[in-house]
Amino acid sequence: MTTLIIGSGLSALAVVKALSDSTDEKIYLIDANLRHQIQDKGPIGVSAKKTLFGSSHMYEETEFTLPAVSSLSLSYAAGGLSTVWGAGIRLWDKSSVLEITENTDNFYKSAKLLLDVVPYFGNNETMNIPLDTPITSIDAPYDENSFFDVIDGNPNLNTKIFQTPLAVRTTGFNSCVGCGLCLTGCPYGSIFSSIEYIDDCVKKEKVVRIQGKVFSLKQLIAGVEVSYKNELNQSDIVVVDQVYMCAGAIGTPAILMQSNLLGSKIEIKDSQVFYFVGLYRRKAKNPENKFSLSRKTITDPNHFSASLYECNSEVRARLSAVISEKLFGLRVRIPKTLDRYLFLGIGFLDSEKSGQIEMKISDSNEIGITTSRNSKTSVTVKQSMKIIAKYLRKSRLWVLPVFTQTPPVGAGFHSGASLPIDSQYVDELGRLRLAKSIKIADVSLLPKIFVGSHTFNSMALNHSLIVNKKL
Numbered sequence: 053m054t055t056l057i058i059g060s061g062l063s064a065l066a067v068v069k070a071l072s073d074s075t076d077e078k079i080y081l082i083d084a085n086l087r088h089q090i091q092d093k094g095p096i097g098v099s100a101k102k103t104l105f106g107s108s109h110m111y112e113e114t115e116f117t118l119p120a121v122s123s124l125s126l127s128y129a130a131g132g133l134s135t136v137w138g139a140g141i142r143l144w145d146k147s148s149v150l151e152i153t154e155n156t157d158n159f160y161k162s163a164k165l166l167l168d169v170v171p172y173f174g175n176n177e178t179m180n181i182p183l184d185t186p187i188t189s190i191d192a193p194y195d196e197n198s199f200f201d202v203i204d205g206n207p208n209l210n211t212k213i214f215q216t217p218l219a220v221r222t223t224g225f226n227s228c229v230g231c232g233l234c235l236t237g238c239p240y241g242s243i244f245s246s247i248e249y250i251d252d253c254v255k256k257e258k259v260v261r262i263q264g265k266v267f268s269l270k271q272l273i274a275g276v277e278v279s280y281k282n283e284l285n286q287s288d289i290v291v292v293d294q295v296y297m298c299a300g301a302i303g304t305p306a307i308l309m310q311s312n313l314l315g316s317k318i319e320i321k322d323s324q325v326f327y328f329v330g331l332y333r334r335k336a337k338n339p340e341n342k343f344s345l346s347r348k349t350i351t352d353p354n355h356f357s358a359s360l361y362e363c364n365s366e367v368r369a370r371l372s373a374v375i376s377e378k379l380f381g382l383r384v385r386i387p388k389t390l391d392r393y394l395f396l397g398i399g400f401l402d403s404e405k406s407g408q409i410e411m412k413i414s415d416s417n418e419i420g421i422t423t424s425r426n427s428k429t430s431v432t433v434k435q436s437m438k439i440i441a442k443y444l445r446k447s448r449l450w451v452l453p454v455f456t457q458t459p460p461v462g463a464g465f466h467s468g469a470s471l472p473i474d475s476q477y478v479d480e481l482g483r484l485r486l487a488k489s490i491k492i493a494d495v496s497l498l499p500k501i502f503v504g505s506h507t508f509n510s511m512a513l514n515h516s517l518i519v520n521k522k523l
Contacts, residue, residue: 056080056278056290058266058307059298063494065246066511067296069169070162070518072258080292081250082262082280140346140505141172142217143180143512145353148502152473152513155520160185162515163508171244174217193220193228194343211443216346216359219244232342232364243345264288269295269311271487296493301467302411302421304496309413313486314477317412318470323501324406324426325464326433327374328358328397328440329455332448346398349504350443356436357504358399360449363391371396375455395449397440400466403501405432407461411470423461433458466506468495473513475499482517493518 055071057064060083071079143149143163146156153159164185175189176182192215221227226241233239241248253259264280276295282288297304301320308314344367346359361367368386371394376384386394407425414420433456441451471492474480482497484490493514495506502509 053077053294054080054275054292055294055296056082056276056292057296057298057493058082058278059300059303059494060247060250061298061300061494062246062507062511063298063300063514064296065169065249066162066166066515067298067493067518068250068253068259069166070515072253073165074519078257079253079259080262080290081259082264082266082278082290140216140349140359141170141174141219141508142178142349142505144502144504144506144509145180146182148353149509151502152499152509153516155516157185158516158520159512162519163512166508166511166515169249170219171221172217172219173222174215178214178217190222192218192347193222194230210354211350211352211439213348213350213443213447216349218345220345228343230342232344234344262290266299266307267310269307269313269487269490271313271489276487276489294489294491296491297496298494301470301495302409304492304494305411305470306419308471308484308490309411309419310417313484313490314471317410320409320411320467321403321469321501322406322409322423322461323403323464323466323503323506324401324429324433324458324461325466326399326401326436326456326458327370328399328437328451328453328457329371329374330395330397330444330449330451331393332395332450333393350397350440351504352436352439353503355432355439355503356399356401358397358436358440361396361398363394363396367396368394374457397451398464399433399436399440400464400503401429401432401436402503403469405429406501409462409467425461429458466501468506468510469498469500471496472499473497481521482514 055077057067057079060081064081068079068081149156149159160181163181164187167187172179173190173192176187179187181187221242221244228242229240231239234243250259250261254261262280263283266278266280268279270277270279272291275291275293278290278292278295280288280290297307299307305314305318305320309316309318342362342364344361344364346361348360349357350360351357363371368388368391372384372386374396375386405426405428407423407429410422410424412420437451437453437456441453444451471478473482477485478492478497479485479488482491482493484492495510497514498506498510
């Protein structure tokens with residue numbers, strides 16, 4: 053059997069691992085293969101940077117001029133950290149996991165197997181993995197200097213605070229050195245990139261990579277015809293037995309709509325993002341090393357999940373937009389002297405309290421995207437901020453509510469759940485009902501977006517489906 057995976061992000065990694073662990077057959081993977089090398093001069097070349105914190109909006113196109121390379125690469129994707137993955141990898145609470153899978157034991161086993169190839173720091177508690185599925189406890193880089201006075205949550209209360217588990221290396225030759233450049237792409241390869249694992253599979257001849265951009269699929273009597281633009285921008289075709297869709301929250305439904313395998317309109321659920329700013333006082337001796345990804349996570353499963361960031365040069369750029377635009381309508385960089393006192397919070401709501409993204413296809417086969425807000429969003433953000441401010445005061449972290457901002461729907465890059473398992477378009481095994489040789493295997497398959505990181509949960513779900521249901 054020949055298998056083609058569309059996409060090369062974390063979802064694709066989960067599928068590659070599940071398939072390569074259970075079969076010796078070669079796997080084909082198609083992606084644009086446009087990644088950009090970090091320069092030798094200095095820790096990171098300016099021309100190789102993504103836009104800070106991804107693009108200004110997840111649907112805008114970003115062009116680069118650097119040549120494609122095979123290692124130490126940054127994603128060219130327009131949204132989020134993409135394959136340069138600094139996202140949290142905490143699993144949802146067990147009650148939420150029960151909503152996305154029939155067998156939680158298989159789900160947690162898949163999560164553990166994925167941690168064999170995804171570097172991380174954290175433990176069973178911070179990762180939200182039951183103790184009967186033990187994982188190795190790994191310390192965070194420089195954590196002893198970060199939010200040192202923040203108290204952990206009372207396990208008897210809904211609101212909890214804990215060290216944020218992340219996909220970052222803390223040991224080995226490319227472990228974190230604390231340069232503070234996390235948010236524009238790690239120059240040392242400490243933040244995990246799915247491309248590293250996929251490149252290794254290519255070298256071991258487990259995966260055959262095709263460079264190209266897929267624009268349509270066609271179900272045949274036996275197999276799937278995949279049409280794409282190759283590296284020379286010429287139309288090409290490949291025929292395979294089955295296809296796994298890992299093109300992402302927007303890419304997967306877009307390709308299927310252009311292939312006439314969905315209706316003319318589809319709704320994509322979003323997890324609304326909100327930002328807040330606070331004050332705290334560090335110890336007199338500031339650490340020389342800095343780490344600009346999340347240090348602590350504060351969460352209430354009924355309301356929100358929020359990450360706390362120490363203020364350094366990267367975070368200060370984000371804070372400048374939040375504070376100066378609010379006060380003066382300008383983007384004026386906050387003075388470096390305020391680093392000692394400021395922290396940033398980035399929170400997310402679940403999709404039921406967030407707006408949504410609507411994708412339509414025209415008669416000329418062009419995709420159009422609109423967004424709509426949810427009337428529950430503003431109330432939930434206010435409730436969440438009250439909980440956050442009250443809880444953090446206990447640790448002498450003072451939230452400044454006046455600077456809370458709620459960006460547009462979709463701006464947080466936490467979207468998906470457009471093609472949920474066992475629904476109108478997808479069956480209980482994740483197969484497209486109109487073309488069962490095509491399988492949904494990314495965040496599109498989730499029934500909703502619960503509070504917190506959703507990518508690792510999607511990876512565990514799709515890995516479990518393949519391994520345990522032999523898709």
